[in-house]
Amino acid sequence: MFVLNGAGVLNVGAMSVPYPLYAILGTALWGPFATGVVASSNSLVAAGPMITKINFSKKSLVIASMGQALLAFIIQLCLLLVLFLYYRVTPSPAILMLPLLIVPLMLLTLGLGFVLSILNGVVRDVANVLPLLVTFLLFLTQVLYAKPMTGVLATLSRYNVLYYLVSVPRDLVLFGTSSFFKGFFLSSVVAFFVFLLFLAVFHLTETRVAERV
Numbered sequence: 001m002f003v004l005n006g007a008g009v010l011n012v013g014a015m016s017v018p019y020p021l022y023a024i025l026g027t028a029l030w031g032p033f034a035t036g037v038v039a040s041s042n043s044l045v046a047a048g049p050m051i052t053k054i055n056f057s058k059k060s061l062v063i064a065s066m067g068q069a070l071l072a073f074i075i076q077l078c079l080l081l082v083l084f085l086y087y088r089v090t091p092s093p094a095i096l097m098l099p100l101l102i103v104p105l106m107l108l109t110l111g112l113g114f115v116l117s118i119l120n121g122v123v124r125d126v127a128n129v130l131p132l133l134v135t136f137l138l139f140l141t142q143v144l145y146a147k148p149m150t151g152v153l154a155t156l157s158r159y160n161v162l163y164y165l166v167s168v169p170r171d172l173v174l175f176g177t178s179s180f181f182k183g184f185f186l187s188s189v190v191a192f193f194v195f196l197l198f199l200a201v202f203h204l205t206e207t208r209v210a211e212r213v
Contacts, residue, residue, distance in 0.1 A: 017174050018087045021080070025173060026143040028076035029166045032102060033109045034134045036069035040113025041120045042127055058206040059199075062113050066106065073102075092176035094169075101169040104184075108165065108191035114202035141166060161187040 043061040044051065051058065077098070084091055094101075120126040138144070140153070141162045148154045157163040164183035171178035178184070 017089060018083075021083050021087060021089060022146075022170070022174065023144050024076065024080055024083060025170050026166060028073060028080055029102065029105070029169055030138060030141070030143045031076055032066075032069040032073050033105055033162065033166075034069075034138070035072050036066050036106070036109040037112055037116060037134060038127075038130055039065040039068050040110070041116035041130055043113070044117045044121045045124070045127070059114070059202060062117050062202070063110065065113065066110060069109070091173050094172035094176060098169060098173065101172065102165075104188035104191040105162075105165040107195040108161065111191070111195035111198040114198040118202060118205055137162065161190050165191065 040062045043065040044058060051061075116126060116130065120130075140156060141160055142148075142153070142157055143166060147157055147163070147167070164180050164187040168178045168180050168184040171180070
């Protein structure tokens with residue numbers, strides 16, 4: 001909180017849209033990542049008895065865990081639509097593109113989920129530390145407040161893949177445009193390669209990890 005105050009990022013009154021809309025849309029877009037990473041990291045451990053008795057692709061467990069994240073996302077979107085009506089704010093037509101806009105974020109989440117599920121199978125403390133790390137990333141990613149113009153957080157957000165994957169869809173829904181399309185494109189490429197890399201890692205190690213779960 002000291003860092004946030006020092007960076008001057010708590011002035012929510014300067015926003016051109018009602019703050020609840022800004023914050024809830026941000027958390028709705030953040031939700032698939034936060035819920036998905038935690039749920040997928042526990043997917044192998046939670047299914048330990050089934051893994052030892054049935055021979056099947058362990059990738060399906062990680063992928064299925066994303067269903068919980070998507071369900072929470074849909075519920076938050078319904079709440080968001082109610083808030084748009086309450087504040088009499090018309091969302092941009094880009095809201096219809098949200099399912100497509102969150103694909104890079106979902107790929108990044110799945111990629112991290114693959115490697116974290118392996119790590120959690122080997123080192124069980126990962127499941128305890130991960131929720132705290134995700135909460136810390138929530139504040140570093142400017143989900144609940146606008147990006148500061150200067151300071152440490154402004155510099156960090158420039159290289160934060162999650163910032164672009166969350167802020168650009170939010171900007172498009174609220175304002176119909178964004179200043180960070182290049183960052184979103186590059187972040188989407190990074191998300192795609194993270195997904196492919198850790199999918200390959202998971203494929204090569206899932207049998208050995210399953211023996212230790």
